[in-house]
Amino acid sequence: MFDEDAKLVFSRELLAWYRAHKRDLPWRRTRNPYHIWVSEVMLQQTRVETVKPYFERFVSLFPTVEALAEAPEETVLKAWEGLGYYSRARNLQAAAREVAERYGGEVPDAKERFAALKGVGPYTAGAVMSIAFNRREPAVDGNVMRVLSRYFCIEEDIAKGGTRAMMERLQYELIPEGEASDFNQAIMELGALVCTPKSPHCLTCPVMARCAGRLEGKEESLPIKTKAKPPRPEYRACAFVVDERGERVLLRRRPAEGLLADMWEPPHVEFGAAGWSPAQADADLGDALAGWLGEALGAAAVRPTGSAGTYEHTFSHIHWNVRVHRFTAAAAALAAEPPEPYRWVDRDGLARHPLPNVFVRMLKAEGFLA
Incomplete structure (x- = not known):
C-alpha cells in the first residue's frame, strides 16, 4: 500500500534525527516500566512542560507500584491536583492495586496482561510495552497520526477507528527490529517539535525530502479529522x-x-x-x-x-x-x-x-x- 523505500528512509532518518536532537525528559532517564507508565498517563491531554514537575513529584511520593496502591485516594488526587482529567489518577491507582495483587508489584511485560488493567487503552499499552520493554508494538497518538498522515499523504479521517487501525499496522511495519523504544519516542518527538499541528517546521524535518503531503502542498490541511462538538x-x-x-x-x-x-x-x-x-x-x-x-x-x-x-x-x-x-x-x-x-x-x-x-x-x- 505504501512505498517500501519511503518507509525505509523514514525509519532510518527519523532515528538518526532523534538520537541527535531528543529532549532530556525525566521519564527518559529510566527504563522503570512503572515510571514510564505514570508519565504516559500524565501526558494524555497535557503538555510536556506541564507534566515534568508533576511527574517528578508523583514518583517521589509514590516511587513504586506498591506505594501508589497503598496510598489513600485523597493523597493521590491531591498530588494530581491541577493536571485535570482526574479519572486518569483514579484508574492509575486502581490498576496499580491490580498489579500489586496479581503480579507482586511488577508491571507485566505481556501486552495482553498490561492492556487488561483498569484504564489502560491501546495507546498506553503500546507505549509502555515499546518504551519500557522495547517490544515491537505500535503506539498511535495524535502526534503519530499527524506525522504519518503528512508523510504518506493519508487523506482518511483520523477520527475513525478504521484509520487508527490502519495507522497502527503502518507504524508496526516502520519499527526497525530491536529499535521499538527509540523509534516510537522519535515519531512522537517529531510530531511534538517539528511536524506541529499548525505551521509545521518542514525545513528542519529529517524526512522532508520524501514527505508526500509536503510534496503535494497538503502539509497544512493534513491530517483530516472530523470536528468534535464544542463543550x-x-x-x-x-x-x-x-x-x-x-x-x-x-x-x-x-x-x-x-x-x-x-x-x-x-x-x-x-x-x-x-x-x-x-x-x-x-x-x-x-x-x-x-x-x-x-x-x-x-x-x-x-x-x-x-x-x-x-x-x-x-x-x-x-x-x-x-x-x-x-x-x-x-x-x-x-x-x-x-x-x-x-x-x-x-x-x-x-x-x-x-x-x-x-x-x-x-x-x-x-x-x-x-
Whole structure:
C-alpha cells in the first residue's frame, strides 16, 4: 500500500534525527516500566512542560507500584491536583492495586496482561510495552497520526477507528527490529517539535525530502479529522463562605461517581437547577444562592458580603462559567459541625484536600492558598 523505500528512509532518518536532537525528559532517564507508565498517563491531554514537575513529584511520593496502591485516594488526587482529567489518577491507582495483587508489584511485560488493567487503552499499552520493554508494538497518538498522515499523504479521517487501525499496522511495519523504544519516542518527538499541528517546521524535518503531503502542498490541511462538538456552556453560582474570623472556608465533597468524583470544592449550583437565569443581577443571584445554601445546611446560615467575580474552566464536554459570591457564616452555623458532605477547612487543611483547578484559582485570589 505504501512505498517500501519511503518507509525505509523514514525509519532510518527519523532515528538518526532523534538520537541527535531528543529532549532530556525525566521519564527518559529510566527504563522503570512503572515510571514510564505514570508519565504516559500524565501526558494524555497535557503538555510536556506541564507534566515534568508533576511527574517528578508523583514518583517521589509514590516511587513504586506498591506505594501508589497503598496510598489513600485523597493523597493521590491531591498530588494530581491541577493536571485535570482526574479519572486518569483514579484508574492509575486502581490498576496499580491490580498489579500489586496479581503480579507482586511488577508491571507485566505481556501486552495482553498490561492492556487488561483498569484504564489502560491501546495507546498506553503500546507505549509502555515499546518504551519500557522495547517490544515491537505500535503506539498511535495524535502526534503519530499527524506525522504519518503528512508523510504518506493519508487523506482518511483520523477520527475513525478504521484509520487508527490502519495507522497502527503502518507504524508496526516502520519499527526497525530491536529499535521499538527509540523509534516510537522519535515519531512522537517529531510530531511534538517539528511536524506541529499548525505551521509545521518542514525545513528542519529529517524526512522532508520524501514527505508526500509536503510534496503535494497538503502539509497544512493534513491530517483530516472530523470536528468534535464544542463543550456546552454551563452557568454556575458558587458560595465562598468563611467563618467570622476569616480563618476557615466551607467546602463540600463531590459524589463518589461522575465529574471530579470525591474532590472538594466550595459549594456551587447550576443556575438552571435553582430556576435562575444567567442574566439575573448579581444581587438577586447572591440572595438566591444564600437561600439555597441555607437549605443545604439546614438553617439560614450565611449573610452575603459581595460578589467575587467570575471564573471559567473547560472540561472535555462542558464549559463552566462560575460566578462567585462571598458570604460570612452566622454564629449559629458555626456552633455545630455542618452536615455531610460539608466541612469547615482552615488554610493548612486546604493543602490536604484535593481541589479542582478552577477553585484553586479562586481560593488563591481570595488569599486562602499561596
